[in-house]
Amino acid sequence: MHIVFCDDHADVIAKYQRIVEDICVRHKIDATFDSYKSGESLLFSMEEIILGADIIFLDVRMPGRNGIEVASVLRENGYGGEIIFLTLFKDAVYYAFDVRANNYLLKETATLKRIEKVFLDAVEIVREKNDEFILLTGIGEYRNVPIKEIRYFEVNQKIVTVYYGHRNFEFVSTIGKLENILFNKGFIRISRSYLVAKKYIRSFVYGKVFMMDGEELPVGRKYYKELKNMMKNGVE
Structure with missing residues (x-):
């Protein structure tokens, strides 16, 4: 399973990747990881993302192209994987429906239990798709x-x-x-x-x-x- 993080703050990427890696170890999920520090850099690798990324953790508010715009471009170009928004504001849930995002996490307040549930729910959906x-x-x-x-x-x-x-x-x-x-x-x-x-x-x-x-x-x-x-x- 290939997991991608996109956030303009390196410390946020490091934090969430560390948490997700720990979840993967405990649940015996074989995973690889990539990270991007801007929406533009992620879209530059869009072909690889569309074909290879199973789950994307995507920051909503970034300089340049924000997470909503990036998610929209990915969907318009055929990306069918799971998108989980990282955000400081609960209103991201309203945008999530427009781009078929799986869920969202509040960056500063999401508990480890909440992160694990959201991630494992996305993993289950990916596995169901891959088993078809x-x-x-x-x-x-x-x-x-x-x-x-x-x-x-x-x-x-x-x-x-x-x-x-x-x-x-x-x-x-x-x-x-x-x-x-x-x-x-x-x-x-x-x-x-x-x-x-x-x-x-x-x-x-x-x-x-x-x-x-x-x-x-x-x-x-x-x-x-x-x-x-x-x-x-x-x-x-």
């Missing part, structure tokens, strides 16, 4: 594919190819059926033949999307408006 699979039926073979690793589906008549991790697998289905199965899982229909995981889209223009690995996929004319709206609004 889709069972696909190929020719003489069944395959359980981790949903979080799927980049896109490509359909050619009734044969569908799923591209995930560094592998692919052919099976029989329809793109409409896949849309229903993966509803609210972060997938976007971009043409008659492609269903794409939003978090793996780096950018898009009229007629094509650019994937994180550099691959380009075609966007159908009738699907462009919905793609634009979903990417803009951070819809999953």
